[in-house]
Amino acid sequence: MSQILFRNLNLLDPRWNEPRGGYEVLVEGDTIKEVSARPIKTAKARIVDCGKRTLMPGLIDCHVHVFLVEVNIRNLENVPLTLLTARAADLMKGMIDRGFTTVRDTGGADWGIKTAVESGLIPGPRLFISGRAIGPTGGHSDSRRRTDQGAPCNCCNAMVYCMAIADGADEVRKLVREQMRQGADQIKIMCSGGVASPYDPLDSLQFSEAEIAAATDEARNFGRYV
Structure with missing residues (x-):
């Protein structure tokens, strides 16, 4: 199953008062597999550099x-x-x-x-x-x-x-x-x-x-x- 790794982003979690930097998000197929404040290791994911844009849950x-x-x-x-x-x-x-x-x-x-x-x-x-x-x-x-x-x-x-x-x-x-x-x-x-x-x-x-x-x-x- 294909993977996409989002890096260099600000993560908006509804539990927080504001977006936070330093997070990575790994998506496998149509599932969010991992959210981490540390670098995510994966050999097969397509890397997407978000350019410090904000990543958030769908509205x-x-x-x-x-x-x-x-x-x-x-x-x-x-x-x-x-x-x-x-x-x-x-x-x-x-x-x-x-x-x-x-x-x-x-x-x-x-x-x-x-x-x-x-x-x-x-x-x-x-x-x-x-x-x-x-x-x-x-x-x-x-x-x-x-x-x-x-x-x-x-x-x-x-x-x-x-x-x-x-x-x-x-x-x-x-x-x-x-x-x-x-x-x-x-x-x-x-x-x-x-x-x-x-x-x-x-x-x-x-x-x-x-x-x-x-x-x-x-x-x-x-x-x-x-």
Whole structure:
């Protein structure tokens, strides 16, 4: 297994108040094998001189949307799935370049984009996905115009991955099960208003206690959380 030895660096450990010099870090494959304040002896490692730059653990972002590539969410209706994937790949590369190695996607990313990253097809951080964010009619996950009637058809545009509407505990339960079937690591539900939805006040209460309980019960049954 290939080894990389990082030398001449300042090490940032979250337990310390500031970076410390004089450390070396040996990485074998995808595992940090050794961190030492003394020279690490190895015959087969590729040596990287860090030039006294700072080496630190990867950052974690607990709230991202790799598929929400438009500020105005309704514009996603005009984004084909192929373009969505390309733009998401560019967004995730930016995350890696900024030092984020793990992110929790809270609505949008699916098992396909997660698998692409894990397989090395797309550079990006480790993804924990929620699938589609679930909310009630007229709530934060309902992007329809006032003139729209019935359920929207988003099967061929970027909206298909982002949000889903459920009313009543049974519908919530079914949608949670569907996200689990699709490989969700956690579930995102919309319990109140949001800035990206046009018609619901920020302080509005949306899901009932029974609907929230249905979501948390089903997630718990799968060993996941909401």
